[in-house]
Amino acid sequence: MTLAMDTPWWLAALVLAVLPLFNNGIQPSAYPWLVMLPIDPVSQAISVLLRGGAMAAIAALVLGLAGLHQTGQSRERIGYGANIVLLLDRSNSMDNTFAGKTPDGADESKATAARRLLSDFVRQRPHDLLGIAEYSTAPLFVLPLTDNKAAIQAAINATATPALAYTHVSKGLGMALDMFKDQPLSGSRIVLLVSDGAAAIDPDSELQLRLAFKRQNIRLYWLFLRTANSPGIFEKPQDPRDDNAGAMPERYLHLFFSSLNIPYQAYQAESPDAMQQAIADINRLEHAPLHYLERIPKRDLSGDCYLWATGLLAMLLAVKFFEVKR
Amino acid sequence: MFSNYLKNYRFWLLSLALIAMLMVFVRPTQNQPRPIYNYTFIIDITRSMNAADYQLDGQAVSRLAYVKHSLRGLLAKLPCQSKVGLGLFTERRSTLLFEPIEVCQGFNDIDAALANVDWRMAWAADSRIASGLLNTLQMLEKLDTHVVFITDGQEAPPVNPRYRSDFAAVKGKVQGMVIGAGGLQAVPIPKFNHKGEPDGFYRPNDVPHRSTFGEADLNPEKIQGYNARNAPFGSEAAVGSEHLSALQEGYLQALSTEAGLHYHRMTDVEALATALQIPEFAVQKTTAVDVRWQAALAALLLVACVYGGLRPFPSWSLGTGGNNYLQNRKIL
Numbered sequence: 001m002t003l004a005m006d007t008p009w010w011l012a013a014l015v016l017a018v019l020p021l022f023n024n025g026i027q028p029s030a031y032p033w034l035v036m037l038p039i040d041p042v043s044q045a046i047s048v049l050l051r052g053g054a055m056a057a058i059a060a061l062v063l064g065l066a067g068l069h070q071t072g073q074s075r076e077r078i079g080y081g082a083n084i085v086l087l088l089d090r091s092n093s094m095d096n097t098f099a100g101k102t103p104d105g106a107d108e109s110k111a112t113a114a115r116r117l118l119s120d121f122v123r124q125r126p127h128d129l130l131g132i133a134e135y136s137t138a139p140l141f142v143l144p145l146t147d148n149k150a151a152i153q154a155a156i157n158a159t160a161t162p163a164l165a166y167t168h169v170s171k172g173l174g175m176a177l178d179m180f181k182d183q184p185l186s187g188s189r190i191v192l193l194v195s196d197g198a199a200a201i202d203p204d205s206e207l208q209l210r211l212a213f214k215r216q217n218i219r220l221y222w223l224f225l226r227t228a229n230s231p232g233i234f235e236k237p238q239d240p241r242d243d244n245a246g247a248m249p250e251r252y253l254h255l256f257f258s259s260l261n262i263p264y265q266a267y268q269a270e271s272p273d274a275m276q277q278a279i280a281d282i283n284r285l286e287h288a289p290l291h292y293l294e295r296i297p298k299r300d301l302s303g304d305c306y307l308w309a310t311g312l313l314a315m316l317l318a319v320k321f322f323e324v325k326r
Numbered sequence: 327m328f329s330n331y332l333k334n335y336r337f338w339l340l341s342l343a344l345i346a347m348l349m350v351f352v353r354p355t356q357n358q359p360r361p362i363y364n365y366t367f368i369i370d371i372t373r374s375m376n377a378a379d380y381q382l383d384g385q386a387v388s389r390l391a392y393v394k395h396s397l398r399g400l401l402a403k404l405p406c407q408s409k410v411g412l413g414l415f416t417e418r419r420s421t422l423l424f425e426p427i428e429v430c431q432g433f434n435d436i437d438a439a440l441a442n443v444d445w446r447m448a449w450a451a452d453s454r455i456a457s458g459l460l461n462t463l464q465m466l467e468k469l470d471t472h473v474v475f476i477t478d479g480q481e482a483p484p485v486n487p488r489y490r491s492d493f494a495a496v497k498g499k500v501q502g503m504v505i506g507a508g509g510l511q512a513v514p515i516p517k518f519n520h521k522g523e524p525d526g527f528y529r530p531n532d533v534p535h536r537s538t539f540g541e542a543d544l545n546p547e548k549i550q551g552y553n554a555r556n557a558p559f560g561s562e563a564a565v566g567s568e569h570l571s572a573l574q575e576g577y578l579q580a581l582s583t584e585a586g587l588h589y590h591r592m593t594d595v596e597a598l599a600t601a602l603q604i605p606e607f608a609v610q611k612t613t614a615v616d617v618r619w620q621a622a623l624a625a626l627l628l629v630a631c632v633y634g635g636l637r638p639f640p641s642w643s644l645g646t647g648g649n650n651y652l653q654n655r656k657i658l
Contacts, residue, residue: 013626019633027334054633061626065619090421134423137449140414141442142423143435151432154411155424161465164421164449306622310347313629317340 004298006067013062020054025316027323050319057312064305071298082188082286083145085131086118087176088159089195090140091167098271099228110196110225111159113272118156118194121279122149125286131179132156135172136164145179167197169253170205177212189218190286196225198233198253200245210260219263221282224250226270233268336632343628349621356617361608363404364470366411368420368462369393370477370507371445372453373528374571376516377478379509388516389507390445392592393476398440399595400602406430407613411471412439414447418454419461426471446522453482456491456581459504463496463585472607473502476592479574479581480508484566486537497586503602504582506591508573515571528569535566 005011024047031037094114097107108116122130131145132155142155176191201209213220224233233254237243245252257264265285267278371390380392387395401410409426427436455477466473514527538559546552551561575591582589590601 016626016630016634019630023633025336025632027336054629058626058629058633061622061629065622065626138447140421140423140447141444142439144438144442146432146435148427148432148435151424151427151435154427158411158413158422158424161422162419166449302618306347306350306618309622309625310344310350313340313344313347313625317337317344320334320337320340323334 002071003301004069004071006069008066010062010066013065014059016062017055017058019058020051024051025054026050029324050316053312053315057309057316060305060309060312064302064309066302068301068305069298070301073299082125082190083129083131083180084125084190084192084286085133085145085176085179086156087172087191087193087195088114088118088132088134089167089169089172089193089197090134090136090159090164091195091197092136092165093167093196093227094225095162096227098225108272110227113275114194114225115156115159117272117276117279119153121283122152122156124283131176133172133176133179134159135168135175137166137168139168139171139175141175141179167195167199169193169195169199170201170209173209174205174212177209177216177218180216180218188286189216191218191220192282193220193222194225195222196227197230198224198249200249200252201256206256213260213262217262220257220260220265222254222257222264222266223275223278223282224266224268225275226268228270233266339628339632343625343632346621346625346628350618350625353621354616354618355614357612358615359610359612360405360407360615361603361605362406362611362613363408363603363607364426364472364609365409365474365502365602365607366413366422366426366466366469366471367397368413368415368473368475369397369443370415370453370455370458370475371443371448372416372480372482373445373451373517374453374478374480374482374515375507376445376518377508377513377571378516379511379513379572380507389478390443393507394440394443396592396595396598397476398437400599401429401433401436401440403595403599404429404603407611409471410436411469412436412443413462414443415458415462415475415477416448417450417452418457420458420465421449422465425469453480454485455479455481455578456485459581459585460491460493460496463493463500463502467496467499473500473587474505474602475502475587476505476507477578478508478571479506479578480571481574481577482568483534483537484568486539486543488541488543489537489539493581493585497584500585501587501607503588503590504578504585505598506573506575506578506589508571510572510575512567512570512572515569530565530567530569533568535564535568 094111095103095109097103097109098113099107101107103109103112126149129145129147130143130149130152132142132152134140134142142158143151146152173191173193176193180189222233226232231237231248231250233250235248235251237248237251242248254266257266265282267274267281269275269278369390375390375393376388378386378388380387380389382392382395404410406429408429410429410432411422411424411426413420413422423439429436458477459475462473462475517525517528517532519525536559541558546554549560551557573591579589588601588604590598592598
């Protein structure tokens with residue numbers, strides 16, 4: 001819990017809070033001989049109370065004006081919250097249909113289908129933290145893990161712009177895993193890879209990815225959008241000479257993921273409907289209740305300050321009615 | 327007896343202060359028209375943006391680092407309900423990372439996205455500024471936003487003036503600004519190896535010094551070794567200083583005029599904020615503005631008068647025995 005101000009320079013006005021030390025705000029009365037008056041603890045207490053009340057009222061007003069608020073609070077909740085990083089393929093081929101053609105109105109492109117279904121997916125998961133990374137030849141950091149669903153939608157909508165270049169999946173995976181680095185370990189950590197192709201992973205990145213997947217405790221889902229007449233991820237080549245990462249990157253990426261010893265599930269979708277089913281499946285699987293910390297956005301305390309100030313002023317005014325003029 | 331209070335100025339001031347405080351709760355907000363903005367920043371992440379000709383805290387930083395720093399500073403200055411989107415430019419086009427997001431709610435997200443912008447995100451080499459700008463404007467035409475295209479204007483390879491981009495189709499359809507980043511002195515461009523580690527600077531032999539696409543724009547008779555089919559640019563090796571980079575301000579100004587955009591040179595955050603928050607880009611939106619401070623400030627001044635011993639009008643009664651200040655202090 002931390003306290004902070006919107007406009008800290010207002011705090012300079014706190015200097016006014018010392019005024020009641022010099023002036024108790026009570027109408028003085030003439031008295032012939034002060035020495036005659038005995039020291040009265042009750043009077044002294046009331047005097048301290050009045051001055052203290054006035055000081056507190058001034059301080060509360062200034063704090064309210066400065067915009068006192070509380071930040072960095074979180075509350076523990078049990079619910080359906082997960083940390084999901086969407087890793088989206090932005091390679092050129094995503095702009096084609098499942099049949100491998102340019103969209104012509106009857107069929108939507110793979111990217112359009114992905115956008116539509118992911119939007120639904122995000123809408124159905126209000127308690128998740130979502131992040132987005134994209135990749136083509138190079139990885140693109142889009143949004144960190146956030147609960148701002150409007151931002152996530154804006155990023156998903158932005159994939160409507162034309163896709164980029166090639167497929168370099170290992171860099172993208174590296175970036176997606178990096179996004180969990182500074183996150184507290186609460187809730188499940190999911191990477192949802194949506195791609196329509198794969199690429200061979202070079203040995204250097206392979207080792208790093210293995211370590212990172214293990215260390216970050218990731219659950220991986222791969223939604224493979226298979227284009228007609230392209231090799232699938234579960235397919236074995238007829239000719240054993242073709243059984244290598246260069247010729248069948250999809251199959252080898254699947255073998256790589258399977259060998260990671262992490263919870264991993266691959267879906268091969270050949271149509272928007274199959275894709276919808278896969279996403280519904282992931283949605284269902286990731287509905288185990290979880291302990292997680294919900295971040296509370298800044299809590300405005302200026303209202304409380306004003307309430308206190310009002311109460312104290314009411315007290316000071318009430319005391320005025322007890323003043324006696326002799 | 328009651329008339330006693332009425333004569334006491336403190337009583338009046340405190341009453342007024344209390345009324346003011348009640349106003350805080352009765353009317354906490356007021357509907358006021360406020361300018362809000364909608365920008366989509368497109369950041370050039372080509373190599374020349376790595377040239378370090380900006381200063382930040384006494385350290386030389388790259389153009390890209392300074393652009394990121396300035397935009398992050400600008401975020402905090404934009405009024406709430408303004409929206410900011412982000413995209414990247416390289417090669418001859420841009421990509422949009424996210425459509426405009428509300429800045430106050432999405433501050434952390436936009437800030438993190440800006441912080442993570444890196445030249446390594448470039449999906450292809452080349453730096454065709456004019457075609458990139460044209461592509462960006464076409465891409466964002468349908469989005470109701472002001473395009474802010476931030477670049478140093480270094481075309482790589484240089485453009486053949488014969489094949490210039492034509493902005494006629496988009497001029498006037500998209501509003502926005504081109505922001506020039508970089509210094510006017512040419513500086514070397516850092517080079518990185520395949521692992522992304524610094525590897526010296528680009529040398530003259532590393533970069534093309536002229537475009538060799540299509541037909542030459544020069545008079546064929548003046549070209550040494552000219553052959554219309556085999557050597558339209560002649561036989562001489564081109565020499566130039568394309569391995570150095572400076573802000574091509576004149577070029578960018580010309581481009582922005584052609585595209586119907588404003589131009590601003592990036593110097594510091596304040597100037598950037600002023601340049602961007604112009605009435606032309608603003609949309610007046612009626613929003614509930616917190617006005618509690620007005621009443622609270624009035625109450626504070628009134629209370630300060632009570633305890634500062636200031637009478638608004640000297641004729642107001644100080645009460646009897648006002649000259650017995652010292653005695654009074656002793657009693658209480």
